[in-house]
Amino acid sequence: MPVTRFFADSAWLGGERAVDDVLIEVDGERITTVTPGADRPADADHLRGLTLPGLANGHSHAFHRALRGRTHRGGGTFWTWREDMYGIAAVLTPDSYHALARATYAEMALAGVTCVGEFHYLHHGPDGRPYDDPNAMGEALIAAARDAGIRITLLDTCYLAGGVGQELQGPQLRFGDGDAAGWAQRAAELRDGELARIGAAIHSVRAVPADQLRTVAEWSSWRPLHFHLSEQRAENEACLAATGRTPAHLLADSGALGEKATAVHATHLTTDDTALLGRSRTTVCICPTTERDLADGIGPARALADAGTPLSLGSDSNAVIDLLEEARGMELDERLASELRGHWPVSQLLAAATAAGAASLGWPEAGRIEPGGLADLVTVGLDSVRLAGTRPETALESVVFAGTAADVRDVIVGGRRVVTDGRHTLVDDVPRMLSEAIAAVLP
Numbered sequence: 005m006p007v008t009r010f011f012a013d014s015a016w017l018g019g020e021r022a023v024d025d026v027l028i029e030v031d032g033e034r035i036t037t038v039t040p041g042a043d044r045p046a047d048a049d050h051l052r053g054l055t056l057p058g059l060a061n062g063h064s065h066a067f068h069r070a071l072r073g074r075t076h077r078g079g080g081t082f083w084t085w086r087e088d089m090y091g092i093a094a095v096l097t098p099d100s101y102h103a104l105a106r107a108t109y110a111e112m113a114l115a116g117v118t119c120v121g122e123f124h125y126l127h128h129g130p131d132g133r134p135y136d137d138p139n140a141m142g143e144a145l146i147a148a149a150r151d152a153g154i155r156i157t158l159l160d161t162c163y164l165a166g167g168v169g170q171e172l173q174g175p176q177l178r179f180g181d182g183d184a185a186g187w188a189q190r191a192a193e194l195r196d197g198e199l200a201r202i203g204a205a206i207h208s209v210r211a212v213p214a215d216q217l218r219t220v221a222e223w224s225s226w227r228p229l230h231f232h233l234s235e236q237r238a239e240n241e242a243c244l245a246a247t248g249r250t251p252a253h254l255l256a257d258s259g260a261l262g263e264k265a266t267a268v269h270a271t272h273l274t275t276d277d278t279a280l281l282g283r284s285r286t287t288v289c290i291c292p293t294t295e296r297d298l299a300d301g302i303g304p305a306r307a308l309a310d311a312g313t314p315l316s317l318g319s320d321s322n323a324v325i326d327l328l329e330e331a332r333g334m335e336l337d338e339r340l341a342s343e344l345r346g347h348w349p350v351s352q353l354l355a356a357a358t359a360a361g362a363a364s365l366g367w368p369e370a371g372r373i374e375p376g377g378l379a380d381l382v383t384v385g386l387d388s389v390r391l392a393g394t395r396p397e398t399a400l401e402s403v404v405f406a407g408t409a410a411d412v413r414d415v416i417v418g419g420r421r422v423v424t425d426g427r428h429t430l431v432d433d434v435p436r437m438l439s440e441a442i443a444a445v446l447p
């Protein structure tokens with residue numbers, strides 16, 4: 005690939021303010037130089053608006069996109085939502101999953117997401133029979149991300165039980181590999197690619213028996229390891245009753261916490277759990293739009309950060325795909341819970357949506373606009389009705405607190421344009437593709 009030059013009218017380079025007139029030179033997929041206050045060369049690709057590092061979506065279940073807006077009838081609870089979700093899980097095939105995930109990842113690209121962590125547990129055919137290629141579903145997700153032009157970390161998820169002490173049943177049979185050794189054997193066949201990396205996940209302490217946790221933790225020693233943690237109080241109660249320990253302590257005792265580990269949600273923690281996560285430098289991925297949709301509660305994000313935990317952000321159930329909404333959601337939820345404003349400087353909210361999320365997905369070289377970094381960039385236009393009147397000195401705050409996915413104008417992944425002026429360059433008509441892929445899996 006030739007050297008490409010991008011010229012950003014303004015860009016966030018990590019500080020508390022955006023910087024004007026930034027020339028970003030790219031060789032292949034890497035940034036080579038970053039020059040603020042530059043003149044705009046005639047041949048440079050002009051990025052009009054505020055340019056950020058590509059956004060990292062730390063936690064996604066692509067197929068939940070088909071449930072958007074359909075789970076509120078009669079109010080709905082977490083458990084009726086889960087039943088609706090199983091309805092979709094029951095009918096997906098490698099082909100229909102590829103189509104749905106490609107459309108969902110294309111929507112993510114339009115929202116400025118350049119890297120997604122896909123928490124993947126829909127492994128096998130109906131009744132749990134493996135496909136001829138036992139990783140056909142995971143490979144379909146990797147292909148979907150490639151077709152949509154974004155990076156993926158496939159977090160291949162171990163899911164063995166229907167609850168503490170319960171067998172898998174019904175649609176859950178598709179999730180199971182028998183035991184953790186069977187899961188590890190299958191997952192070992194997956195390979196990293198140009199835009200894809202492989203990580204591991206423990207669905208939750210509900211879904212992986214205590215005596216199987218260490219096998220997953222050891223398999224993933226040098227890869228990202230993610231797990232849902234204490235999303236619902238019922239999980240804590242069942243875990244305490246069965247093991248005498250909180251989910252966080254059980255995972256710690258199984259070797260699952262640490263710098264490569266990410267706990268998703270971490271909503272209902274004891275103060276001791278919070279200290280444990282912080283001490284071990286386990287990342288916590290907060291998913292505010294899903295947590296509010298499911299009435300999960302508000303987790304102790306600020307206390308976790310104070311204890312030493314890096315924070316990342318995820319769209320999780322994809323009820324909304326908008327990382328700017330997730331970033332302000334973390335701050336605004338904390339305001340509602342504490343009746344105080346100003347818990348994070350805007351630079352830290354942006355870091356959660358970029359570098360911290362990318363690192364938690366095993367892409368430490370992404371998420372910063374600096375020499376040597378991956379050339380993943382997203383430009384937010386500042387001329388919509390939402391952002392018109394933005395001033396340079398508070399542009400970061402304007403974008404984080406009032407910008408939306410609809411303001412994303414240009415997206416570059418590894419030096420290649422994936423979105424130009426709000427249009428996907430690889431996928432012709434993303435709304436039509438979503439609508440067809442969803443119609444194909446609805447009852």
Ligand SMILES: [Zn+2]
Binds near residue numbers: 232268
């Ligand atoms: Zn999740």
